[in-house]
Amino acid sequence: MRSGRRPLDARQEDALVDGWVERVGIRTAGRDAPITTLSGGNQQKVVMARCLALEPEVLVLCEPTAGVDIATRLQLYDLIKQQAAQGLGVIVSSSDVGDLLALCTRVLVLRDGRVVREIAGDAITEPTLVHAMEGTET
Template sequence: METAHRPTPPPGSADPVLEVRDLWAGPLRGVDFDLVRGERLGITGLVGSGHEVVPYAVCGAHAGRVNGRLRLPERSERWTEAREAHGLGLPLVPADRAGEGVIGDFSVGENLTLPLLDRLRSRSGRLRRRRESALAQEWIQRVGVRTAGRGARITTLSGGNQQKVVMARCLAGRPPVLALCEPTAGVDIATRQQLYDLIERQAEEGMGVLVSSSDTQDLLALCTRVLVVRDGRIAREISGRDITEPALVHAMEGTE
């Protein structure tokens, strides 16, 4: 069933925050696209089409060979080779939350602040524990994590609350782009809506959001534009009110 919510598109004059050219990775065969400020851009396709590789490749997290070029225009005019994308520091909310997103032996706070530790150290290299605790508590509250406290083990949380911690970890660094893969997999209906609201707020504040999902409900609720990947290439672009479940399914299957 389609959601009644229709995402508000970014201004037509919005500037790109991410430019991707001739991206090859796994099944991808030369993908080009721009992501503009305040946009929620969906990437979808059938299993094996390559859509799920896109966020990993642009964040430098794809395990295989990657070719192409990326640029963050607001940071630099220089193009970065896609194989060096990890140097751009773009955060990823991965598809496999348990296997890739959280460290089960760590606390909620430790999972949240782990990639930010360098920023939390003093000039002598000592970790500023109070600052770390304050940052963790701030983001636990901002994203609405239900937990006994920042010191609770991450595995004591529900899947949805673990996903919020992963989201908070990515957002705490205030990146220009947030990339997500299957962002609502394994969460309940209430948490799904909370995640939608959280993602929408980031876009309203100017962040570019890249959403790779095989769930049409995610695409309908979140995206202002959707790129459909077939056989490793972008086969169709759907935007605005044209983003409907039948249009998405037909485009994915190639039966338009």
């Protein structure tokens, strides 16, 4: 395994895995448990931890909270916001208004492959997003 640009030995890899398991709150019987034995929320946390362990400059997320319970959703929101606050670029593609409200400081609404609306800052509200997404703006 590599972290960022540096190769890791087995001990460093174990420490990295253990650190991310704890950091994102993955509930598992053990580090070697197959991902298929985990709940959907814990599977999503594994994927997120795996991506973040590689120390990317930009994280691209597609429907980041799809199929997870509300507690996991909130944990993922916190994790993503923490990473963004530390300088990680985050791009979120989501049809979930809750994701957009919780995570975004700027939203581009696409329709037929084209940007039809840009919403930023305090203008990012549920009604504004819904109208822009549905094309029912007045």
